[in-house]
Amino acid sequence: MPLQVQIAKQLPNFALDVSFTAGDAPLGILGPSGAGKTMLLRCIAGLEQPNRGRIDLNGRVLLDTGARIRVPARERRVGLLFQHYALFPNRTVADNIAFGLHNLPAEERSRRLAALIERTHARGLEARYPRELSGGEQQRVALARALSIEPEALLLDEPLSALDTHLRSQVEAELQETFAAYRRPTLVVTHNVEEAYRLGKQLLVLARGRVAAFGAKEEIFNHPPSLEVARLTGCKNFSRARPVSDHAIEALDWGCNLRVAHTLARPAAHVGIRAHHIDFAEPSSATASADSVENIFPCWLVRSSETPFRITLYLRLHKPPVDSGEYQLQAEVFKEKWERFRSLPQPWHVRLAPDSLFLLPE
Amino acid sequence: MTFVAPLNLILLGSMDWSPVRISIETSVTATLITLAVGLAAAAWRERRSGPAAALVDGVFLLPLVLPPTVVGFLLLLLFGRNGPLGKLLLQFGATVVFSWPATVIAAAVVSFPLMYLTARAALEQVDSRFLEAARTLGASEWRVFREIALPLAWPGVLAGTILSFARALGEFGATLMLAGNIPGRTATIPVAIYFAVESDDMTRAFAWCAIDVIISLALLAGLYHWTRAQGRARWMRR
Numbered sequence: 001m002p003l004q005v006q007i008a009k010q011l012p013n014f015a016l017d018v019s020f021t022a023g024d025a026p027l028g029i030l031g032p033s034g035a036g037k038t039m040l041l042r043c044i045a046g047l048e049q050p051n052r053g054r055i056d057l058n059g060r061v062l063l064d065t066g067a068r069i070r071v072p073a074r075e076r077r078v079g080l081l082f083q084h085y086a087l088f089p090n091r092t093v094a095d096n097i098a099f100g101l102h103n104l105p106a107e108e109r110s111r112r113l114a115a116l117i118e119r120t121h122a123r124g125l126e127a128r129y130p131r132e133l134s135g136g137e138q139q140r141v142a143l144a145r146a147l148s149i150e151p152e153a154l155l156l157d158e159p160l161s162a163l164d165t166h167l168r169s170q171v172e173a174e175l176q177e178t179f180a181a182y183r184r185p186t187l188v189v190t191h192n193v194e195e196a197y198r199l200g201k202q203l204l205v206l207a208r209g210r211v212a213a214f215g216a217k218e219e220i221f222n223h224p225p226s227l228e229v230a231r232l233t234g235c236k237n238f239s240r241a242r243p244v245s246d247h248a249i250e251a252l253d254w255g256c257n258l259r260v261a262h263t264l265a266r267p268a269a270h271v272g273i274r275a276h277h278i279d280f281a282e283p284s285s286a287t288a289s290a291d292s293v294e295n296i297f298p299c300w301l302v303r304s305s306e307t308p309f310r311i312t313l314y315l316r317l318h319k320p321p322v323d324s325g326e327y328q329l330q331a332e333v334f335k336e337k338w339e340r341f342r343s344l345p346q347p348w349h350v351r352l353a354p355d356s357l358f359l360l361p362e
Numbered sequence: 363m364t365f366v367a368p369l370n371l372i373l374l375g376s377m378d379w380s381p382v383r384i385s386i387e388t389s390v391t392a393t394l395i396t397l398a399v400g401l402a403a404a405a406w407r408e409r410r411s412g413p414a415a416a417l418v419d420g421v422f423l424l425p426l427v428l429p430p431t432v433v434g435f436l437l438l439l440l441f442g443r444n445g446p447l448g449k450l451l452l453q454f455g456a457t458v459v460f461s462w463p464a465t466v467i468a469a470a471v472v473s474f475p476l477m478y479l480t481a482r483a484a485l486e487q488v489d490s491r492f493l494e495a496a497r498t499l500g501a502s503e504w505r506v507f508r509e510i511a512l513p514l515a516w517p518g519v520l521a522g523t524i525l526s527f528a529r530a531l532g533e534f535g536a537t538l539m540l541a542g543n544i545p546g547r548t549a550t551i552p553v554a555i556y557f558a559v560e561s562d563d564m565t566r567a568f569a570w571c572a573i574d575v576i577i578s579l580a581l582l583a584g585l586y587h588w589t590r591a592q593g594r595a596r597w598m599r600r
Contacts, residue, residue: 047494073497080498086491090513090597099509100499129597149500 003153003185007043007053007063016040016050016209022153022185028200028217029189030232036209037189038083041155044187045080046073057152057185079151083158085142087130093141094126100148112148119181120144121174136167143178153185160195175199193234197221205229227360230272236330237278241271241359249359254317254328258295261354269362275312277356278331280341281349295354298347302327311338315350368569378566380546381554382573384465388550389530392469396526399470400477401519405507407478408485426475433472434539441467441540464541465548469530476525484518485511517592524585531577 001021009016016036031037042048044055055063062071087096097116101109117123120140130138159175160168179186188199196203203217213220213229224230239253250257251271281296299315314327341348371377407415425433441448441458451458458464488511496506534552541548543557551574558567
């Protein structure tokens with residue numbers, strides 16, 4: 001693999017202890033704030049010194065504490081896009097981008113500068129100063145600057161978090177385009193689950209300095225290896241679980257038995273389901289009254305919260321709620337669908353489809 | 363005494379202009395030295411911490427805290443015939459005490475802490491992410507300092523330079539101790555005023571005072587206009 005990282009660094013509240021490899025496809029690094037994501041990027045870029053470890057980029061050793069090798073940041077050829085871009089405020093856009101082209105002959109420099117400006121859609125901004133740019137423009141310039149040194153790896157720290165919402169999808173598309181052309185190890189740090197999924201091919205979930213999951217993103221989202229990873233990848237519903245038979249478990253917090261599509265080698269300690277995977281049985285088919293008939297259960301609405309196109313329903317199973325803190329499941333549905341059953345008398349019926357349930361070991 | 367006598371003295375040409383020339387030459391030279399050494403010291407100190415650095419800080423700030431006469435006395439010990447630096451310079455046939463360089467040394471030493479403090483504060487204010495970004499782009503530490511840190515810290519560094527210049531221009535005690543009062547060679551305006559009053563020549567003292575006020579006001583006016591112009595720099599504009 002082009003980029004091999006294995007580092008340990010003591011931080012004030014926890015220890016960063018991470019090891020992974022990255023190929024030429026973008027790797028999303030997902031984790032809550034304070035999980036050590038930024039620190040990890042800074043260690044790879046050479047701005048922070050790990051206590052011990054080894055970093056290898058295309059066969060070049062950037063760090064090997066055992067052999068006392070610590071290549072300084074300026075010789076690493078690792079492009080870093082800072083969270084708030086860190087454009088030099090006293091230099092124009094052109095001078096910002098050209099900063100890394102300092103050693104080239106003038107002709108080559110202007111040729112490369114023009115190519116970078118073209119590639120990152122920064123044309124027309126050359127003579128402006130950073131404070132005269134919008135957030136999206138700053139992002140483009142920062143990206144052009146990071147790419148100017150033809151880095152062997154590109155690290156992006158929360159590339160979209162400084163942007164207004166309406167700019168994000170546009171800039172995200174530009175990033176995708178850049179990644180597709182770049183084809184070298186690319187690490188994208190984010191705390192946003194959907195961004196991590198969209199920008200990365202591979203995914204690394206970081207929690208309190210440790211790798212909680214690492215692999216193909218589909219695999220991690222569909223089969224989170226632990227309760228922690230399920231939570232960090234956005235799953236909202238969990239229950240403690242106890243095996244009943246080969247294809248059934250008892251969900252203790254939900255007070256029901258559930259049929260499951262597959263079983264674990266180790267006994268499941270928790271069962272989880274994503275909010276948008278909870279299905280509402282159509283009234284006609286919701287005649288079942290007994291438990292565990294294809295995992296259909298009666299439920300009552302505790303409260304709800306709306307976004308423009310979706311609604312989150314907080315539900316209580318089996319019996320009407322006494323107060324609003326008592327919900328057991330969060331379901332997320334499109335409003336069109338909700339319109340079809342909102343006026344129906346409760347209880348409604350939820351279906352927890354066996355192949356949407358995931359079992360989590362202790 | 364009226365204002366007419368000093369004015370006549372200045373306008374009619376019987377005035378000794380040498381203290382004005384010496385004061386300005388001394389202040390400019392001392393400020394240039396202070397700027398270079400103060401910046402280097404501030405940049406050096408910015409990357410270090412710990413007891414050694416704190417001790418160095420103490421030594422650097424001493425001239426600000428001590429009475430100028432004490433600074434002058436210590437310089438005299440250092441540069442005198444039997445002082446370590448004095449002996450060294452004597453081997454090259456140079457004596458510092460009671461010479462023009464002595465006025466420069468006294469002014470530079472006394473104004474150094476102001477330069478050092480303001481330059482350090484200005485460098486510390488520079489967002490370290492800019493320096494880090496420059497490093498990831500392959501810049502050497504020297505280039506990071508010269509092209510990123512220094513330009514961003516420049517308004518503060520300039521303020522330190524002005525402060526140092528003002529302090530050098532007003533230097534009296536240490537200068538008198540180390541350089542004495544040799545008219546035409548080491549007598550700066552403050553020293554000349556002191557000796558004019560001493561010998562009861564109030565007219566002359568008044569004339570030099572007036573010139574000192576004019577120089578100081580010109581300095582402040584220049585500073586005011588320059589900082590306003592800086593504030594209008596396009597990259598800083600809000």
